Amino acid sequence: MDYRIPEDVGIKSVREFYGTLKGLLEGDETVILDFSGLMSVHLSVSVVVMAAHREAKRLGKAIKLKNVSEPVRRQLYLTGFNI
Amino acid sequence: MNSEIRDIFLEESRETLMNLESDIVSLEGHFDRELFNNIFRYVHTLKGSSGVAGVNSVYEFSHQLENLMDLVRSERIVVSETIIDLLLDSLDYFKLAIFGTDEEIEESEKMKEGLLSRIFDCITEGTGKAQGADEKRPAVAPARDERYFHIHVRFKEDIYENGIDPLRIIQDCCAQGDLLERAVDRSALPDFPQLDPEKCYLAWDLLIRTEKSRREMQDVFIFVRDDNEIVIEDVTEEYVKEKELPAADVKIGELLMDRGIINAEDYDSILEAQAQENKKFGEIVVERGYASENDMSRALKEQDRMRKKLESSTVRVDTVKLDNLMNLLGEIVIGQSSLSRIAEELEDETEFRLKNALHGLDRITREFQEQIMAIRMIPVGPTFEQFRRFVRDQAKASGKEISLVIEGRETELDKTVIEKIGDPLKHMIRNAVDHGIETAEERKERGKNPAGSIRLGAYHQEGYVYIEVADDGRGISLQRVREKAEVLGFLHEGDEASEARLLSFLFIPGFSTAEKVGDLSGRGVGMDVVRTNIESLRGSVEILNQEGEGTTVQIKLPLTLAIIEGMMVRVGKSIYIIPLLSIVESLRPAREALKTVEDKGEVVMVRNEYVTLVRLYDLFGIPADCLNPWEGLVVIVESGEEKVGILVDELMGQQQIVIRSLDVDMTRSRALSGATVLGDGRVALIIDVHGLVGELTRRQA
Numbered sequence: 027m028d029y030r031i032p033e034d035v036g037i038k039s040v041r042e043f044y045g046t047l048k049g050l051l052e053g054d055e056t057v058i059l060d061f062s063g064l065m066s067v068h069l070s071v072s073v074v075v076m077a078a079h080r081e082a083k084r085l086g087k088a089i090k091l092k093n094v095s096e097p098v099r100r101q102l103y104l105t106g107f108n109i
Numbered sequence: 110m111n112s113e114i115r116d117i118f119l120e121e122s123r124e125t126l127m128n129l130e131s132d133i134v135s136l137e138g139h140f141d142r143e144l145f146n147n148i149f150r151y152v153h154t155l156k157g158s159s160g161v162a163g164v165n166s167v168y169e170f171s172h173q174l175e176n177l178m179d180l181v182r183s184e185r186i187v188v189s190e191t192i193i194d195l196l197l198d199s200l201d202y203f204k205l206a207i208f209g210t211d212e213e214i215e216e217s218e219k220m221k222e223g224l225l226s227r228i229f230d231c232i233t234e235g236t237g238k239a240q241g242a243d244e245k246r247p248a249v250a251p252a253r254d255e256r257y258f259h260i261h262v263r264f265k266e267d268i269y270e271n272g273i274d275p276l277r278i279i280q281d282c283c284a285q286g287d288l289l290e291r292a293v294d295r296s297a298l299p300d301f302p303q304l305d306p307e308k309c310y311l312a313w314d315l316l317i318r319t320e321k322s323r324r325e326m327q328d329v330f331i332f333v334r335d336d337n338e339i340v341i342e343d344v345t346e347e348y349v350k351e352k353e354l355p356a357a358d359v360k361i362g363e364l365l366m367d368r369g370i371i372n373a374e375d376y377d378s379i380l381e382a383q384a385q386e387n388k389k390f391g392e393i394v395v396e397r398g399y400a401s402e403n404d405m406s407r408a409l410k411e412q413d414r415m416r417k418k419l420e421s422s423t424v425r426v427d428t429v430k431l432d433n434l435m436n437l438l439g440e441i442v443i444g445q446s447s448l449s450r451i452a453e454e455l456e457d458e459t460e461f462r463l464k465n466a467l468h469g470l471d472r473i474t475r476e477f478q479e480q481i482m483a484i485r486m487i488p489v490g491p492t493f494e495q496f497r498r499f500v501r502d503q504a505k506a507s508g509k510e511i512s513l514v515i516e517g518r519e520t521e522l523d524k525t526v527i528e529k530i531g532d533p534l535k536h537m538i539r540n541a542v543d544h545g546i547e548t549a550e551e552r553k554e555r556g557k558n559p560a561g562s563i564r565l566g567a568y569h570q571e572g573y574v575y576i577e578v579a580d581d582g583r584g585i586s587l588q589r590v591r592e593k594a595e596v597l598g599f600l601h602e603g604d605e606a607s608e609a610r611l612l613s614f615l616f617i618p619g620f621s622t623a624e625k626v627g628d629l630s631g632r633g634v635g636m637d638v639v640r641t642n643i644e645s646l647r648g649s650v651e652i653l654n655q656e657g658e659g660t661t662v663q664i665k666l667p668l669t670l671a672i673i674e675g676m677m678v679r680v681g682k683s684i685y686i687i688p689l690l691s692i693v694e695s696l697r698p699a700r701e702a703l704k705t706v707e708d709k710g711e712v713v714m715v716r717n718e719y720v721t722l723v724r725l726y727d728l729f730g731i732p733a734d735c736l737n738p739w740e741g742l743v744v745i746v747e748s749g750e751e752k753v754g755i756l757v758d759e760l761m762g763q764q765q766i767v768i769r770s771l772d773v774d775m776t777r778s779r780a781l782s783g784a785t786v787l788g789d790g791r792v793a794l795i796i797d798v799h800g801l802v803g804e805l806t807r808r809q810a
Contacts, residue, residue, distance in 0.1 A: 037269050044304065068276065072276060074306050080300075104279050105311070106311065
């Protein structure tokens with residue numbers, strides 16, 4: 027299932043984002059995170075995505091990323107996410 | 110002040126100021142960060158040594174100058190002409206304050222006041238920045254040393270509560286240079302279900318290659334450094350194994366400043382604390398948090414490595430000791446000659462054995478001589494560099510734009526020669542600036558670059574060192590030289606005179622003075638003095654002229670002044686030495702080969718060429734066995750383009766000659782350059798071929 031990450035996701039909304047992703051992971055085999063419109067992410071968001079990715083792998087599921095802008099790709103790389 | 114400390118201080122300061130001058134002038138028009146760092150280090154060294162020597166005035170001034178330079182280093186002030194002028198004037202102050210007479214030192218104090226006020230203005234008004242728009246700024250980004258930093262960062266878990274996004278800080282950090290390695294420690298990151306998204310669990314280890322200093326890297330973390338785990342280590346050494354070593358011993362404080370770990374202010378404050386607390390420099394650095402223990406240990410290791418390398422590769426030797434060594438070698442050469450003579454008088458087998466042994470000794474002595482000569486040889490670079498300032502000042506004073514190009518700075522020359530060429534070079538360069546190079550307007554009219562150029566070059570060729578001062582100015586007007594020569598009576602109207610002969614007039618004393626007054630071409634001012642100085646070094650001077658295009662004054666110098674290969678010749682009971690390098694051939698001329706030619710006097714015809722004959726017995730007023738050339742031998746010698754035949758009774762063989770200088774009263778004849786002691790204890794005079802030829806040319810002229 028595709029989930030478009032809100033453009034204003036940040037530290038204030040990270041808990042909500044975490045909850046959403048948790049719900050998605052419980053349901054779908056593959057979760058597609060759409061980063062359209064995002065030019066930057068907060069570390070907390072990036073960490074949630076990374077932890078979710080690790081969890082999906084552990085569960086035999088998958089989290090895929092799409093429409094990742096170059097600045098966000100760089101941020102994810104610095105967070106330890108190899109994409 | 111302890112005289113020993115004072116001597117060391119004076120010696121060190123002389124060297125430091127010489128380097129300082131050269132670097133400051135080089136900085137003009139071409140800002141180079143490394144060069145500026147060198148200048149800073151020299152000022153810092155001067156401050157340190159003046160402090161130790163108790164020259165407080167210099168110490169205090171250096172400190173203020175350092176403050177200004179620190180602002181340039183941190184790019185808060187741009188290097189401008191104002192700053193360079195200030196640095197050069199500060200240099201003049203240092204010279205007066207350190208080497209001046211009592212009166213000059215007093216004068217230097219007044220000078221210091223003015224300079225301090227200018228430093229203050231630069232600091233407060235940021236002169237460089239204010240004038241930056243009008244002045245030359247570096248066309249390219251200044252080259253800086255690349256450094257490698259290992260940065261370990263672990264933020265506290267609740268850092269988000271402070272409104273800080275650690276990712277931004279990591280990004281800022283990486284933007285300081287090239288990120289070579291990044292490792293993210295996720296070991297503290299809980300599994301997804303247990304994750305608290307509002308907590309930070311990560312730690313980073315980054316390897317960054319950057320031109321930034323450690324201090325600048327620390328500044329990235331300025332808002333988080335207090336309660337987070339931030340460790341910045343300079344690991345350059347591990348990544349750059351072969352770094353250039355500095356030319357002098359490195360103090361740990363200077364090394365830390367170089368690495369950007371501390372600045373000049375920190376350095377002074379640590380020194381003060383060190384004096385009060387009796388602690389090691391490094392301890393205070395660590396206590397104050399300027400560097401970690403690891404950093405300190407790494408810096409100390411690097412310092413140790415540099416010291417060891419320096420200790421094992423160089424040693425400072427008093428030049429007097431070198432001179433003594435050369436003199437002692439001279440005595441050995443003389444002793445060797447004595448033994449050779451004794452060998453001649455022995456029985457067959459003993460003679461053979463002794464000669465054999467002496468042959469081996471001769472080989473070793475020659476090697477020994479070469480080694481000592483090699484020690485005495487120093488590159489001409491530093492001497493040449495001193496002229497950058499001179500050219501700059503002279504050009505400024507004459508309203509011309511002139512650049513000095515230095516070539517062959519690594520060419521080596523005997524230290525005694527180098528010490529003596531400074532004045533002649535200055536003379537020639539002044540001539541080139543004042544009279545050789547045209548004004549910008551004149552140059553434009555002639556289709557030349559408005560900025561003139563002077564080339565100061567050196568190279569080795571055939572056992573000699575050549576030094577050239579070449580300008581791209583107007584050259585010498587031969588017509589005007591000729592007119593002047595006729596006015597002074599050296600030439601009659603209609604006389605034929607080659608270019609070489611016309612140019613040789615420029616070396617005649619008085620000719621040059623007349624030129625100056627009459628503004629002939631401006632050339633030749635003091636050229637007689639130049640020639641006298643160069644010939645005293647057994648060298649020669651030649652002028653190569655291209656009218657309208659420029660002039661090159663070429664100096665030819667022997668590699669060493671101390672020992673030469675010479676041919677012993679006998680005239681009556683006297684022995685003379687002719688330097689082997691000047692001898693072309695020796696012959697016994699036929700009676701018919703002798704002629705007398707107008708303007709040349711007595712000549713010998715050698716292969717269709719007239720060579721002036723010199724009778725040594727006549728020249729020196731001594732008895733001789735052979736009064737007729739066809740009974741004796743004529744040694745043909747050469748100096749520049751000129752050849753001369755010297756009539757002698759007999760050739761006695763060649764040998765190494767140790768040159769001893771003669772008393773001034775004995776050397777009125779320019780045909781003699783010195784004397785030597787022979788194996789049997791007799792003294793032989795050494796013929797100065799350049800002087801001899803020059804004297805004849807002058808007589809003929």
